[in-house]
Amino acid sequence: MQRLTDEELLELLNEIESDHAERKESFKGDVPKKARQAVCAFANDLAGHNRPGVLFIGVKDNGEPSGLEVTDELLRALADMKTDGNILPLPALSVERRELKGAEVAVVTVMPSDSPPVKYDGRIWIRTGPRRALANAQEERILNEKRRYKNLPFDINPVPSAKLSDISKSIFENEYLPQAFADDVLEANGRSYEERLASCRMIASPDDPTPTVVGLLAIGKSPQDFLPGAYIQFLRIDGLELADAVIDEEEIRGGIVEVLRRAEEKLKAHNRIAIDITAAATHQVETPYPQAALQQILYNAVLHRVYEGTHTPIRVYWFNDRVEINSPGGPYGNVTVENFGRPGVTDYRNPNVADVLKTFGFIQAFGRGIATARRAMQANGNPEPEFETTQTAVVCVLRGKS
Template sequence: MKQFTDQELETLLNDIESDLVEKKQSLKGDVPKKTRQAICAFANDLPNHNQPGILFIGAKDDCTPSGEPITDELLRNLADMKTDGNILPLPVLFVEKRVLKGAEMAVVAVMPSDMPPVKYEGRIWIRTGPRRSIANAQEERILNEKRRYKTLPFDIYPVPSAKLTDLSKVIFENEYLPVAFASDVLEANNRSYEERMSSCKMIVSPDDTTPTVLGLLAIGKSPQDFLPGAYIQFLRIDGTELEDPVIDEEDIGGAIVEMLRRAEEKLKAHNRSAVDITSAPTHQIALTYPPAALQQILYNAVLHRTYESTNAPVRIYWFNDRIEINSPGGPYGNVTVENFGKPGITDYRNPNIGDVLKTFGFIQAFGRGIATARKEMEKNGNPALEFETNQSAVVCTLRGKQ
């Protein structure tokens, strides 16, 4: 995205009718909620400007500065709106402090999304002229059509050999929709089944009901029939080498929610606990591995793996002294072998799969999984996480508590 000059920003700031600009005096009260609505609306870009939408924090409606202090905390709060999981798919936005009209302002530039419709708290917000509102059925259809002409990530590619009947209508209507959309939106919804599926990116469009990769993974009856590598291979090895005896093994398939739940049950069953009766007044129960760390690394492995051009599964190899979790596909986008795992460095090979995991409650916020896992390992007294990365895989090693 190009860097706006001060003159260009002041010209936008002075345009009281533009649908590319919104002004807020501060970030207090209900303004954070309205700011997220505006980010959602700019990301949807219903008028098809193909230009960034700009939010000015610290500006009055009459285009003069409000005098609001632009602190580091305010800038962080704005930046966190990108990854806190309330706006899905994740928006692309840039936050900076600028001096305009002789006063400091926070400037948020929101890029149009390649994957509309974008939702905030289950509602699709749009902007036409100075008005911000929830999209009606026709406006939602326009956003769906826009998506067809963009460069799409692999997770919403169509799978030509699959049919609409390969997706579970029961799971979609009874499990996914109620958590993906606000209840009032569902109650007022007059969309057809195909339109709802298209809006959620489970199929290509209402007219082309070919399932997408996302649809098969999220609500597919048998995703592995079309994506052979989309499963988790679990091995419990009685020893420290691959050639040692295997005492438990399972190929865990199904749709992504079922797959993760079954994998978590398997990890829980093998995570032995010990009772400490000497180091504290009451007995303490210690697990070999902290469950939250296992969860976060498992979720990351399934979310960030490549599903394209590979039949390799996510592999969980549980040895006597360690667990190795192997995710096919190396670092992606802004994440490289050199900066992998560093705070604040994130990118998403499968952004729409991330939306599904957030919707189903497996992810609370984005970009914090590795940091959470590291913290939990330290709290539990385990050695630090180890990562081995290359262009074909990311392998995380969790070592048992001594």
């Protein structure tokens, strides 16, 4: 992440007509919404500057400080723009408290996205000179073309052996699109089927309709034909060791939505509810594991696993005393074996898979799955989740009540 010097920031403050800087006196009223639009526009970098865009909070339109107090609460609110799930795919941004022109200013630095177009609230925002605007069909095409010349994340690499007929037009148009874009955007004319697919990163480009990895995972008819490890292996073991008797097993295959829904149903079926009518005047309902914890760890496994160069599935092994969820691929990027699971430490191997999971409603916000699982386990009376991390896998162990 590029950190701009004080001199570079001052130059942007003083360059009033810049198309890669925006200034706000505070973070109140409708500013949080406009700030997210600005982050989206900077990430799209339609003009092709290939340099960061900067959002200043605590600065007047003329570039002078407004005297705003830059509190930790304000910095947290600004950082939430990255992970609250409203800007997709997830933007690369940093938030800092800087002293400029003798006053504190909050500085949000946004890097151009490797995976344009980026959307906020289902709309694609761009910069036209010093102003924000919604992208038209031609501007969307330009953003799609820009993506072809970037160092792409693996999840939007095209899969050469796949064809357009390998993805489901019905799922894309009837299930994905209505959730991915605002109604007014969908009603706009002039975008072909291929252009819409490309805008959602499901194919390489309108001129090269080769399905991408995320396209096959999200709307593919048979993703495992091209990504053999993209499934979940479930075992219910009657015992404490892997060698004990297996009383239920299934290889859960299909698109990412079908796989997750069927896996959740399997987990619910085995998470039998116990009702105690003797311990209190009212019935006490208990489950061996909180469903929220099972869900969050499963979603994390699907989101953060490595899909490249492996036939290894996600493994969910349910023993009599614990549930183990094994995700192939170790920590990624800013996340290491040493800092894994610490609050605020996140990175995304598959940012476009994250977009799909948010669009289909599996994830509401990012970077909170482990914290949610920990809180749910504690509330249910279970031990805290245990994580075993290596360079090749992350294993989460959820233990039953003692």
